[in-house]
Amino acid sequence: MINVTLLDRTQQYENEISGFELLKGSEFKNKAIALKVNGNLCDLSCAINYDAKVEVITVQDQEGLDILRHDAAHIMAQAVKELFPEVQITIGPTIEDGFYYDFALELGKSFSSEDLVTIERKMQEIIKSNYKFIREIWTREDAINFFQGRGENYKVEIISNIPESEKLTVYRQGSFVDLCRGPHSPSTGRVKAFKLMKVAGAYWRGDSNKPMLQRIYGTAWRDKNELQEYLTRLEEAEKRDHRKIAKDMDLFHIQDEAKGQVFWHENGLVLYHVIESYIRKKLRKNGYNEVKTPILASKELWEKSGHWDKFRENMFIINEDQEKQMAIKPMNCPLHIQIFNQKTRSYRDLPMRIAEFGTCHRNESSGSLHGLMRVLGFTQDDAHIFCTEEQITEETKKFCILLKEVYEDFGFKDISIKFSDRPSIRAGSDEVWDKAEAALLCAAEDTGLDYTLNPGEGAFYGPKLEFVLKDTIGRDWQCGTLQVDFVLPQRLDASYIGTDGQKHHPVMIHRAILGTLERFIGILIEHYAGKFPLWLAPVQLVIATITHECNEYALEIEQRLKQKGVGVEVDLTNEKINYKIRLHSLKKVPILWIIGKNEVLKKEVSIRYLGKIDQISSSADEAIQSLSELVICK
Structure with a gap:
């Protein structure tokens, strides 16, 4: 990302200026993919008619690469439409390392591997034609009439769900038109290296009661070298698939009669216990007391904590009687507060660190389950620290030192950190969130940690740090978290007696190092390709x-x-x-x-x-x- 200028339109131009005009004659002209104007991404064709901080986005920026992948999704949709005119196009977002587009085919039909090769060839033709991406604003009526006339009923449904106050934008490339917010690069020729990967089924809107669509996945990179490196990495990842290695090593299995839950075999349980024992020693050394809480709790507790409203669809509910409903716990935090609340606490008792290898269950869709990496039943290396506001920084420092020691012992030395702030759906007032975010940012900065911002990805009760480790083939895995929570202790009436003799709500720090033992074991298997260091090996x-x-x-x-x-x-x-x-x-x-x-x-x-x-x-x-x-x- 290149900071170009603080553009003062009033001094330089009588009228608005486009990004293309701004960069005319600039060394960045041929490198630019898009602009960021006052922090908002836009096409190079966007009109700037106000004083603004303008940044140039190039393909070297992650945002620029994401835009190229978005371009590739539109190019693929155009190719499919030209090859298969009867197919309806639906949505096509970017994802990590690539993109996909969902298509509605006639009942009983699907794309074949030969079709993917044909679509790739057509995409190359479209890229070679170097069509300009042209952004247009349409009225709702014009958009509905256009897509209805082309038999694109899914697009009509999408338009119908867009708020009337929101502008409708479409992008045109050659004769192809697609509903899209953008931004896009200047033309299709900017896409240099891509490959279509696979076809999968996907329900419209993710609802199993709605039609099944055909999803084509693709990947796109800055150049052919990057693409080849990615494909090589995928080949290596396939060799390291923890499910295959676990079968050879007789570690675990999963079967349909207990979907998303692990049958640990003798060797797997040895590995599980070695890791658990290691973490337990670390906890004792760092001042944590281990506890054990029930797996079931009443609806009333989850309502008080706020999880019933925010998390109910992911909870397993027991008993249809509304008055006696209980839920299998999806997390441990509300139950740890019950332990804190059993005594009158003083400021002298803080910080109070309690830990649990807590078995939790979350109701995930069956399509998202994947070996140990995504399960319904799992065990967290969970702990909560009850402290004063003044103790947040010191506790964050101690946790970061502990986390680094643990990751290094397991063979992970490359660690990055993301700061995740308030999500759109959250508990607590903006004032409380301002306070929590400021406290955590201050703590992160005082520890000397480098971090990147991860906007809107905090927990519903507080901001968090996410710790990401890199494995031996270069993949990132988000495992550890630290969350600062001012909300839950208030909701569940946790308090301590302060130096002034009055009751105060403690700050609650939620923290985990491994995340879940199941997923972390899956990561370890793939990191080492099953060739564990001697201290971890189930059979040494x-x-x-x-x-x-x-x-x-x-x-x-x-x-x-x-x-x-x-x-x-x-x-x-x-x-x-x-x-x-x-x-x-x-x-x-x-x-x-x-x-x-x-x-x-x-x-x-x-x-x-x-x-x-x-x-x-x-x-x-x-x-x-x-x-x-x-x-x-x-």
Whole structure:
């Protein structure tokens, strides 16, 4: 983004000036995708008739890349319409790394993989034609008549739902016209690198009672190198799919009879408990007390907290009797306040830090469920800090230090932070939100953290910091959060006695490091491709025998290792040793000890590490001592 000038129209121009005129002769003329005028994105053709701060958006800016992806969505819609005139176009937004467009086909018809290739070729033709994107403002009547005349009934429905006070804008490229708010780049030729990825079904308006549409997903990048890097990353991500790796390692499964809920197998539960134990140690060291709260709570509590109004559609409700309704908890915070409220608290008790591995359930649509990454039932590494306003900064600092330590121990060193402010639907007055946002911003700045703004993405009760880690193939994962909440303690009447002898509402800091154990385990599996560091590996060592004469010696070593706390298994099967090596390599076991007649005779083991061909011989005593020191949990 380039800050061009503070444009004073009154001194330079008698009439309005367009972005094109403003940049005429400028070094930015051929780089510009759009403008940001007083903070609002607009096309280069937009008219500026007032004093304004003008910034140039180029393809190097994320906003510029998003605009190119929006261009690509319109180009795809034009290509589909020209190839399949009977198809109706609906909506086509940008998404992370790309775009999609939903199309209504005749009943029983769908796009094939061959169709995608044909559509791509047509898109290339449209890009080569370099059609200008022309923005036009239409009356509601003209827009409805136009789209009705073309049989675009979905567009007519969209127009009917737009408030009458809002302008209707359309964009024209060649002979193609689409309803759109914009902005767009100057022409279709700005799109340099794209690929159509897949076709999926999608209900109109996301409602399963409405028609099923065909959704074509695509991706677009600044150039062909970026596109190829992205496609390579996708290939690598597919190899690392946690669901496939988990099957090889026998960690968990999910089945239709319990959608969105995890069946943890023995190895998976070992991993789960190692992580839980690690976090528990960190909590104790940092002054947290662990609690456990009920999984069910009455409708009245959720009404008082505000979740019944704001979150009810995502809650599992029990008992149809309106007077006796209960809900499975979707979060822990209202129940933690009940623990705080059981005693008269003093300012001397603050900060009070309470933590819970709280099992929660949220009613997500089945289409959004994805392995461990999106589930209905999950466990949060949840904690709440009750403190005074003066303690917010210090508690934020302490949390950030703790979070960084945890992420680094798990192998994540690249961490970024987003500051998310008030959403459109929220609890509390603007005055309270002003106070909460100022307090959290001050705390973030005092910690020396770099952050980016994430407008409108705060929780309904307060602003938050979102901590994003980058995995080994460059993907971002939002895991940790810290939220400052002035609202919930007031709603649920939490109070403490201050230095003045009067009652005051505490500030409630909601915080999590991993987010949910399920999702974090999924991220870990993909980050390491199942090849966990030794302290995390569900099975740290397998002892494999070459002949049955070695079994007694192998079992003796196994018992010694178990007494040292090593996660060990013994493979005494009659399979050949090369088969055993391949089998346990597929299961990502970090270390294999091979025992044959020679090892028994010399009281040794042959050591083989995952991914390496060479074997190392060692005395059993030395190997046991060395391994027992290595596997100690952090």
